[in-house]
Amino acid sequence: MKKQYLEIGKIVNVHGLNGVVKIMPWCDSAEFLCEFEMLYRGKEHVPMNIEKASVQKNMALVKFEGIDTPEAANALRNTVLYMDREDVELDDDTYFIQDLIGMDVKDADNGKIYGKLNDVLQTGANDVYEIKTESGKMLLAPVIPEVVLQIDFDADTILIRPLEGLFDDAD
Secondary structure (H helix, E strand, O other): OOOOEEEEEEEEEEEOOOOEEEEEEOOOOHHHHOOOOEEEEOOOOEEEEEEEEEEEOOEEEEEEOOOOOHHHHHOOOOOEEEEEHHHOOOOOOOOOHHHHOOOEEEEOOOOOEEEEEEEEEEOOOOEEEEEEOOOOOEEEEEOOOOOEEEEEOOOOEEEEOOOOOOOOOOO
Protein backbone atom coordinates (compact mmCIF):
# COMPACT_ATOMS: atom_id res chain seq x y z
CA MET A 1 0.00 0.00 0.00
CA LYS A 2 1.57 3.23 -1.13
CA LYS A 3 1.46 6.10 1.34
CA GLN A 4 -0.33 9.25 0.19
CA TYR A 5 2.05 11.52 2.13
CA LEU A 6 5.82 11.03 2.03
CA GLU A 7 8.40 12.57 4.34
CA ILE A 8 10.33 15.27 2.51
CA GLY A 9 12.26 17.13 5.21
CA LYS A 10 12.47 18.59 8.68
CA ILE A 11 12.37 22.17 9.90
CA VAL A 12 15.65 22.67 11.76
CA ASN A 13 15.91 26.40 12.36
CA VAL A 14 14.59 29.92 11.88
CA HIS A 15 16.13 32.18 9.24
CA GLY A 16 15.81 35.92 9.68
CA LEU A 17 12.97 37.97 11.14
CA ASN A 18 10.10 37.35 8.68
CA GLY A 19 9.07 33.82 9.67
CA VAL A 20 11.31 31.98 7.20
CA VAL A 21 12.32 28.47 8.28
CA LYS A 22 15.35 26.42 7.32
CA ILE A 23 14.49 22.90 6.18
CA MET A 24 16.86 19.93 5.99
CA PRO A 25 15.74 18.04 2.88
CA TRP A 26 15.11 14.30 3.15
CA CYS A 27 14.59 14.09 -0.60
CA ASP A 28 16.89 14.20 -3.61
CA SER A 29 17.74 17.88 -3.15
CA ALA A 30 16.74 21.16 -1.56
CA GLU A 31 15.85 22.35 -5.08
CA PHE A 32 13.26 19.56 -5.38
CA LEU A 33 11.72 20.55 -2.05
CA CYS A 34 11.46 24.18 -3.20
CA GLU A 35 9.36 23.20 -6.25
CA PHE A 36 6.23 22.58 -4.15
CA GLU A 37 3.41 25.06 -3.60
CA MET A 38 2.17 23.21 -0.53
CA LEU A 39 3.72 20.93 2.09
CA TYR A 40 2.06 19.16 4.98
CA ARG A 41 3.04 19.52 8.63
CA GLY A 42 3.37 16.60 11.03
CA LYS A 43 1.61 13.25 11.10
CA GLU A 44 -1.72 15.08 10.91
CA HIS A 45 -0.62 16.40 7.49
CA VAL A 46 -1.75 19.96 8.15
CA PRO A 47 -1.54 21.82 4.79
CA MET A 48 0.90 24.73 4.64
CA ASN A 49 1.01 27.03 1.62
CA ILE A 50 4.46 28.14 0.52
CA GLU A 51 4.80 31.85 -0.26
CA LYS A 52 8.41 31.59 -1.42
CA ALA A 53 11.28 29.15 -1.27
CA SER A 54 14.97 29.21 -2.08
CA VAL A 55 18.09 27.15 -1.56
CA GLN A 56 21.05 28.14 0.58
CA LYS A 57 23.94 25.76 1.31
CA ASN A 58 21.94 22.60 0.47
CA MET A 59 19.11 23.68 2.76
CA ALA A 60 15.67 24.98 1.78
CA LEU A 61 14.63 28.38 3.08
CA VAL A 62 10.84 28.49 3.07
CA LYS A 63 8.34 31.19 3.95
CA PHE A 64 4.96 29.64 4.78
CA GLU A 65 1.75 31.64 4.53
CA GLY A 66 0.68 32.87 8.00
CA ILE A 67 4.10 32.34 9.60
CA ASP A 68 5.33 35.93 9.83
CA THR A 69 7.49 36.18 12.95
CA PRO A 70 10.59 34.44 14.28
CA GLU A 71 8.50 33.21 17.21
CA ALA A 72 5.92 31.58 14.93
CA ALA A 73 8.71 30.05 12.85
CA ASN A 74 10.52 28.80 15.96
CA ALA A 75 7.35 27.00 17.08
CA LEU A 76 7.72 24.84 13.95
CA ARG A 77 11.28 23.77 14.74
CA ASN A 78 11.80 19.96 14.57
CA THR A 79 8.56 19.50 12.62
CA VAL A 80 8.63 16.83 9.93
CA LEU A 81 7.19 17.95 6.59
CA TYR A 82 5.44 15.76 4.07
CA MET A 83 4.61 16.01 0.39
CA ASP A 84 1.53 14.63 -1.33
CA ARG A 85 2.54 12.02 -3.90
CA GLU A 86 -0.12 13.44 -6.24
CA ASP A 87 1.93 16.64 -6.50
CA VAL A 88 4.80 14.85 -8.28
CA GLU A 89 4.92 13.10 -11.62
CA LEU A 90 7.76 10.60 -11.69
CA ASP A 91 9.58 9.50 -14.83
CA ASP A 92 9.24 5.88 -15.89
CA ASP A 93 11.52 3.60 -13.86
CA THR A 94 11.70 6.20 -11.07
CA TYR A 95 10.20 5.36 -7.69
CA PHE A 96 9.83 6.77 -4.22
CA ILE A 97 12.24 4.89 -1.95
CA GLN A 98 9.56 4.65 0.73
CA ASP A 99 7.41 2.63 -1.68
CA LEU A 100 10.20 0.10 -2.27
CA ILE A 101 11.18 -0.55 1.36
CA GLY A 102 9.83 -3.88 2.58
CA MET A 103 9.35 -5.44 -0.86
CA ASP A 104 10.51 -9.04 -1.37
CA VAL A 105 13.68 -9.33 -3.46
CA LYS A 106 13.50 -12.45 -5.59
CA ASP A 107 15.79 -14.18 -8.08
CA ALA A 108 14.33 -13.81 -11.57
CA ASP A 109 15.75 -17.15 -12.72
CA ASN A 110 15.11 -19.59 -9.87
CA GLY A 111 12.50 -17.79 -7.71
CA LYS A 112 14.69 -17.77 -4.60
CA ILE A 113 13.70 -15.00 -2.20
CA TYR A 114 16.85 -13.28 -0.95
CA GLY A 115 15.03 -11.18 1.62
CA LYS A 116 13.25 -7.86 1.96
CA LEU A 117 14.49 -4.52 0.71
CA ASN A 118 15.74 -2.76 3.82
CA ASP A 119 17.13 0.47 2.37
CA VAL A 120 18.28 2.16 -0.82
CA LEU A 121 21.79 3.57 -0.58
CA GLN A 122 22.44 6.53 -2.84
CA THR A 123 26.09 6.29 -3.80
CA GLY A 124 26.24 8.74 -6.69
CA ALA A 125 27.10 6.46 -9.60
CA ASN A 126 24.04 4.26 -9.02
CA ASP A 127 21.82 3.34 -6.12
CA VAL A 128 22.46 0.15 -4.17
CA TYR A 129 19.71 -2.03 -2.70
CA GLU A 130 20.32 -3.20 0.86
CA ILE A 131 18.52 -6.53 1.23
CA LYS A 132 17.89 -8.02 4.67
CA THR A 133 17.84 -11.83 4.64
CA GLU A 134 15.61 -13.89 6.92
CA SER A 135 18.63 -14.47 9.20
CA GLY A 136 19.27 -10.73 9.44
CA LYS A 137 22.31 -10.63 7.15
CA MET A 138 22.57 -7.65 4.76
CA LEU A 139 23.18 -8.19 1.05
CA LEU A 140 24.02 -5.38 -1.37
CA ALA A 141 22.89 -5.28 -5.00
CA PRO A 142 23.66 -2.48 -7.47
CA VAL A 143 20.61 -0.89 -9.06
CA ILE A 144 21.64 -1.32 -12.68
CA PRO A 145 19.60 -2.74 -15.59
CA GLU A 146 21.67 -5.96 -15.65
CA VAL A 147 20.72 -6.71 -12.02
CA VAL A 148 17.30 -5.17 -11.32
CA LEU A 149 14.97 -6.58 -13.95
CA GLN A 150 11.49 -5.69 -12.69
CA ILE A 151 9.71 -3.91 -9.87
CA ASP A 152 6.19 -5.29 -9.43
CA PHE A 153 4.10 -3.29 -6.97
CA ASP A 154 1.10 -5.61 -7.43
CA ALA A 155 3.16 -8.62 -6.31
CA ASP A 156 5.21 -6.52 -3.84
CA THR A 157 8.33 -8.00 -5.45
CA ILE A 158 11.61 -6.85 -6.98
CA LEU A 159 13.04 -9.34 -9.49
CA ILE A 160 16.82 -9.35 -9.74
CA ARG A 161 19.53 -11.33 -11.49
CA PRO A 162 22.63 -11.02 -9.29
CA LEU A 163 25.96 -10.63 -11.00
CA GLU A 164 28.14 -13.73 -10.80
CA GLY A 165 29.65 -14.05 -7.34
CA LEU A 166 27.60 -11.19 -5.84
CA PHE A 167 25.70 -13.33 -3.33
CA ASP A 168 28.08 -16.30 -3.08
CA ASP A 169 28.21 -15.94 0.70
CA ALA A 170 24.44 -15.43 1.03
CA ASP A 171 22.32 -17.69 3.23
